[in-house]
Amino acid sequence: MEASVMALISAAIAIGLGTIGTGLGQGNAISKAMEAIGRNPEASSTIRTTLLIGLAFIESLCIYALVISFMIMGHVK
Amino acid sequence: MLEIGYTTIVQVFNFCILFFFLNIFLYKPLTSAIKEREGQIKNTLDEAEGLNIQAQSLKEDYEEKLKELKKEAQNLIKKAAEDGEKVKSEIINEAKKEAKYLTESAQSALKLQEREIFQKLKSQVAVLAVAMAEKILNENLNLKTHQELVENILKRANKEC
Amino acid sequence: MHAIEFYTKEILGFKLHLDTLLYSWGLILFLIFLSWLASKKFKIIPLGFQGVFEIIYDYLNNLAEGMIGKDSKEYIPLVMTIFLFVLVSNWLGLIPGFIPPTRDINTTLALAIVSFLSFNYFGIKSSYLILAHHQGKPKGLKNFLIFIIKGFWKWFSHFFQPTPALWNSLEGVLKYLMVPFLCLLFFILNIIEEFARVISLSIRLMGNIMGEHLAVSILLGLLFMVAKLDFVSAVTTPIIWASSAFVMIIGALTGFIQALIFAVLTLSYIAHAVAEEH
Numbered sequence: 001m002e003a004s005v006m007a008l009i010s011a012a013i014a015i016g017l018g019t020i021g022t023g024l025g026q027g028n029a030i031s032k033a034m035e036a037i038g039r040n041p042e043a044s045s046t047i048r049t050t051l052l053i054g055l056a057f058i059e060s061l062c063i064y065a066l067v068i069s070f071m072i073m074g075h076v077k
Numbered sequence: 078m079l080e081i082g083y084t085t086i087v088q089v090f091n092f093c094i095l096f097f098f099l100n101i102f103l104y105k106p107l108t109s110a111i112k113e114r115e116g117q118i119k120n121t122l123d124e125a126e127g128l129n130i131q132a133q134s135l136k137e138d139y140e141e142k143l144k145e146l147k148k149e150a151q152n153l154i155k156k157a158a159e160d161g162e163k164v165k166s167e168i169i170n171e172a173k174k175e176a177k178y179l180t181e182s183a184q185s186a187l188k189l190q191e192r193e194i195f196q197k198l199k200s201q202v203a204v205l206a207v208a209m210a211e212k213i214l215n216e217n218l219n220l221k222t223h224q225e226l227v228e229n230i231l232k233r234a235n236k237e238c
Numbered sequence: 239m240h241a242i243e244f245y246t247k248e249i250l251g252f253k254l255h256l257d258t259l260l261y262s263w264g265l266i267l268f269l270i271f272l273s274w275l276a277s278k279k280f281k282i283i284p285l286g287f288q289g290v291f292e293i294i295y296d297y298l299n300n301l302a303e304g305m306i307g308k309d310s311k312e313y314i315p316l317v318m319t320i321f322l323f324v325l326v327s328n329w330l331g332l333i334p335g336f337i338p339p340t341r342d343i344n345t346t347l348a349l350a351i352v353s354f355l356s357f358n359y360f361g362i363k364s365s366y367l368i369l370a371h372h373q374g375k376p377k378g379l380k381n382f383l384i385f386i387i388k389g390f391w392k393w394f395s396h397f398f399q400p401t402p403a404l405w406n407s408l409e410g411v412l413k414y415l416m417v418p419f420l421c422l423l424f425f426i427l428n429i430i431e432e433f434a435r436v437i438s439l440s441i442r443l444m445g446n447i448m449g450e451h452l453a454v455s456i457l458l459g460l461l462f463m464v465a466k467l468d469f470v471s472a473v474t475t476p477i478i479w480a481s482s483a484f485v486m487i488i489g490a491l492t493g494f495i496q497a498l499i500f501a502v503l504t505l506s507y508i509a510h511a512v513a514e515e516h
Contacts, residue, residue, distance in 0.1 A: 080244065080246075080255075081343060082252075082254070083253060084258060084342065085345075086348075088258075088259075088348030088349075089348040089351055091259075091266060091348075092319070092348060092349065092352050095269060096315070098266075098270045099273055099315070100315055102270060102274045103276070103291060104315045107291060108311070110288070
């Protein structure tokens with residue numbers, strides 16, 4: 001297998017694994033937030049803000065994977 | 078893709094320029110406007126509180142005054158009723174007195190008139206009687222007996238009256 | 239594809255990303271013009287632009303008051319400038335054909351460096367202020383030098399932070415053997431943390447905006463590929479339109495949240511640096 005092909009595959013694996021973790025994390029966060037809102041609907045605005053910021057933090061992990069995969073792709077000539 | 082270069086330094090410089098200009102154009106007027114508004118709101122609230130207290134005291138004053146006025150009005154009405162009663166009884170008394178006086182005076186006047194009439198009648202009766210007796214006795218008596226007779230009759234008439 | 243490639247030109251021997259720079263200059267001019275327009279007729283009753291700016295100011299101020307306390311107003315201008323710059327830059331990328339300057343690592347790195355410098359500056363300043371509050375202003379050159387060194391040490395000692403707590407919990411000879419090792423370890427960890435802050439701030443923002451911009455430009459590029467008069471293009475064109483609109487809506491949300499996160503993280507780093515000295 002050529003190095004460039006391996007680089008392409010590794011870039012795909014990087015972003016794929018990164019999205020799996022991020023997706024699990026975000027799903028967990030959203031489900032917990034929904035539970036919290038269901039239990040205490042008065043605090044929904046606070047929970048929503050915190051949830052959005054937390055989601056963005058989790059998403060940044062996925063973004064790191066994306067950046068890494070782009071960096072790997074950049075080496076494919 | 079991740080090409081870090083001199084652009085970073087230029088961007089830091091750009092950001093500093095933006096910060097400088099926004100400080101002049103945005104934050105200073107904004108903070109001063111917010112401060113001004115806070116001061117104004119505070120002033121207005123204080124004023125409103127003062128006015129509220131004033132209004133409260135005024136209201137209490139007015140209520141007291143109103144109570145006093147009500148009392149006064151009731152007193153006045155009572156007084157007026159009493160006065161009316163008094164006047165009424167006075168008027169009635171006066172009217173009664175007057176009526177009594179009027180009836181008395183009318184009665185006395187009547188009596189007086191009666192007596193006058195009676196006396197006139199007496200004198201006339203006497204004259205008539207003398208005339209009649211003269212006419213009758215002209216033929217029978219002389220003057221002397223005539224006089225005695227008349228006097229007797231008169232005495233009798235006086236007794237009878 | 240301009241999402242991951244830059245129009246690079248050499249000016250006076252410096253390689254510069256001209257597209258990023260031009261767009262950020264335009265953005266800066268726009269922001270300055272907008273704020274000038276808003277501040278020209280500032281009134282007691284906030285209407286129009288003034289209201290928008292005041293809402294942002296109040297929101298950030300409330301956040302800062304929760305984190306820092308009473309003297310939070312000092313840090314708002316910097317944080318709000320970062321927020322406005324990042325927000326307008328992110329939303330600029332939603333207009334087809336426009337380039338968001340935050341898609342370039344140089345811009346985000348510059349912002350992160352500004353954030354880094356500011357929270358270190360505020361940390362040093364607050365440590366000096368606290369020192370001056372405790373012992374009064376120094377008189378004479380010698381006292382002044384001692385004051386400067388003391389204040390600097392007050393700030394610098396936070397790089398060894400958990401060491402004193404561990405020092406108290408250790409016992410015996412081990413205490414004295416472990417201390418240099420612990421100091422070195424925590425110093426390295428803290429320095430890494432400081433730089434990790436810069437890197438994570440810059441790469442998070444850059445990756446988000448670049449990814450979103452890339453998705454939009456790929457979808458809009460597909461439109462040109464299917465621009466033919468046949469059945470396939472007739473079916474795919476509305477789908478592509480709908481999906482690019484969806485990505486744009488998500489991008490608007492992402493852009494706002496990323497700007498907010500950049501500002502809030504800067505604020506929390508400042509709060510950490512300021513509160514540590516108490």
